[in-house]
Ligand code: ADP
Ligand code: MG
């Protein structure tokens with residue numbers, strides 16, 4: 037068995053899939069629900085055997101290997117944790133009586149045990165593998181390693197979630213010098229057999245003997261894969277061949293002999309000539325790749341736990357390359373880039389596995405609907421093999437209905453017989469996710485709540501992404517075009533390697549990663565880049581899949597790119613660009629341009645599916661979503677995004693505007709209260725005007741206004757020159773000004789004279805603000821408009837602070853109401869942003885009409901760290917794993933969360949209906965929104981552009997709670 041236990045895991049190169057079609061023509065997809073094909077075994081006479089078969093469809097203790105084939109599978113789609121996604125779905129397809137080559141899945145538990153036991157397998161494994169293998173042999177009527185009629189296997193990795201960084205598939209396992217003659221005799225096709233053998237050697241030496249064994253080639257050119265490919269190219273060039281398919285049996289036979297020598301020379305060991313050694317080598321390589329560098333780094337980015345492990349699928353080979361009656365392909369049940377409900381895919385005749393995805397040959401459109409301008413001349417499966425297409429179409433339809441979601445499927449046709457090799461929920465970008473979810477709900481395939489759960493909050497975000505300004509785009513000469521793999525617009529500077537992209541981005545540069553194709557080795561650079569542009573690959577290539585997953589702008593398959601990596605230049609249609617040059621991508625159209633074109637903000641308002649989905653979210657949420665807005669234009673924008681009020685209006689932003697800052701400074705520098713009041717009187721009309729505009733924009737929705745919060749020195753100029761200017765401007769002596777400025781200096785301004793502490797010492801400031809708010813409100817009330825001001829006192833730590841400030845505010849407000857002869861309902865509440873406020877929330881609640889959690893300050897004060905200085909150490913904390921996440925991005929639910937919960941409990945113990953909200957940055961972050969929902973807040977408030985995500989996350993939190 038596994039004699040060569042691989043030492044180190046593989047770096048991984050995902051299968052690169054290639055697609056052509058750009059524009060799918062609308063096509064009538066049959067709406068009739070196909071009856072599920074699982075023909076229940078007649079319930080009456082349940083034989084003992086059938087009952088046993090039924091019982092096995094659940095995880096069993098000690099069972100390490102799960103068989104599937106000929107209509108019977110030990111597993112089901114429910115067993116993804118144990119069998120991995122691929123294995124569970126292969127089992128499910130078998131259960132659905134869909135034609136799948138038989139095989140077996142070695143469970144993820146074996147992976148875990150393998151690592152627990154110093155890379156040794158449990159001793160029962162070999163026996164279980166052998167008996168599953170025997171069952172496959174029986175179904176196929178062939179034997180593994182049999183010299184007369186050999187059975188061949190594929191070895192395929194499959195974790196719970198599809199994961200770049202894992203080992204590639206090895207096909208044709210079991211071909212050896214002993215079995216080759218037998219297969220030639222059986223197939224009467226020596227060319228096919230020698231081609232299969234050279235593919236086995238290429239894949240096996242690459243992923244099993246090199247990558248999984250932890251061998252790191254010095255350069256890309258020293259990698260075994262590259263050497264073998266070069267050897268093959270040499271042969272093709274010598275013979276004047278264009279296509280792989282031009283090579284003859286004799287060519288391939290000779291090539292195989294050369295391969296063996298190169299493998300031995302490069303890797304120091306012989307290519308294994310024993311079928312079982314090949315099989316166990318493949319199995320071990322899959323497990324080893326789980327701890328490979330790339331897999332580990334991908335898991336870190338995507339937060340996939342290490343203890344999930346991967347499964348291994350060993351499956352009988354079927355061949356799409358035995359002749360013109362054979363084919364292979366990859367397809368989606370709906371268009372994964374647009375979401376359109378049309379079967380979409382690519383295929384090739386006389387091809388095996390990787391050919392469709394590797395980009396060596398241009399794949400054909402699977403049907404007429406998937407045709408694009410570029411593939412007009414290529415044959416579709418629909419036309420070329422109409423009956424098989426019909427069968428495939430019916431299967432894809434059934435699979436989508438069975439899984440009630442868009443499927444990504446792989447198929448192979450061997451000598452006129454269709455086999456399904458994979459189905460899984462297909463990746464899609466945000467736009468497609470939203471359209472599919474809404475259309476599927478409208479087709480009654482799923483309900484509205486499921487539709488909401490189908491879309492990730494980040495995908496909503498993607499829709500809100502910028503696009504290239506069409507006017508500028510029209511004026512700009514097109515540099516080149518490719519396939520529109522990831523929508524949206526992006527602009528940045530060219531980098532040619534993932535490492536460069538990462539390094540440049542770290543320096544704060546916007547970069548576009550330009551490559552021939554991408555592989556999992558590039559994910560860090562792809563992550564750092566604004567967008568990705570590749571010369572090769574199709575809509576299902578690695579670059580396209582990864583970009584789509586992240587909602588990144590991406591163009592692939594741009595054959596006009598001629599990249600010279602060594603000199604870091606790229607030639608495009610006669611133009612040469614070098615590293616650092618700016619380009620702009622329109623990922624929705626697949627066009628790109630020289631230079632940096634302006635980008636426009638996204639326009640979700642014209643997306644009818646998005647709009648429909650958002651109407652469903654509000655119906656399904658408990659939590660309301662408000663916005664943080666300081667100006668009428670922000671308020672208007674947020675209302676367009678569906679904000680149900682303003683949760684935080686910061687008055688200090690208004691202080692900075694040029695016409696007011698002078699009065700603000702005058703107020704600060706005044707010697708006494710009378711002087712301050714004089715200055716404040718000048719500010720009053722400005723503030724009143726601001727509030728009037730915001731109230732009006734919110735048209736009767738609640739508006740929470742926070743009274744002045746930052747320390748006063750923030751309003752004074754900081755340079756000597758500015759101070760001098762100010763002095764002469766104000767007619768005060770420079771020395772006096774400087775002395776005042778120095779006297780305002782604080783050691784820890786964040787913990788200093790700010791928030792309600794300002795109001796306590798200078799009540800006239802808060803009185804003026806309350807007066808301005810109420811005058812604006814009364815004015816609007818007089819005009820017949822609705823207003824709901826909520827006046828918020830910041831940084832309260834002790835109830836007495838609130839008592840005093842409340843009195844100040846109420847006094848001012850009542851005076852205004854009296855003079856207007858108008859009553860406007862208003863409330864006075866407080867921010868909860870200090871630990872002491874949380875702990876004494878019951879006392880505070882007695883004096884507050886509402887609480888709003890200021891989680892930025894609360895996080896600062898709970899941690900005792902200053903956010904402004906945290907940049908020096910917090911990133912290391914996150915990198916090192918000391919903190920899982922930056923607590924300023926997502927609420928620290930272990931440290932800060934419990935204090936919030938305490939405040940909720942104590943506050944509501946005094947006032948059961950106390951209105952509770954959050955206005956920190958966390959209010960737009962999905963995990964934090966869910967937390968706020970859970971602890972029973974009434975609303976979250978966030979910046980306007982995050983409102984849709986927050987609304988969405990609020991609905992998801994509510995639905996999840998009820999699941
Ligand atoms: P990935 O997870 O990267 O999609 P797969 O395990 O699906 O990798 O394998 C990639 C390709 O290998 C498949 O699309 C298919 O073309 C080919 N392949 C895998 N197993 C078989 C098999 N049993 N017979 C024929 N081809 C296979
Ligand atoms: Mg895979």
Ligand code: MG
Nearest residue numbers: 051446457458
């Ligand atoms: Mg696959």
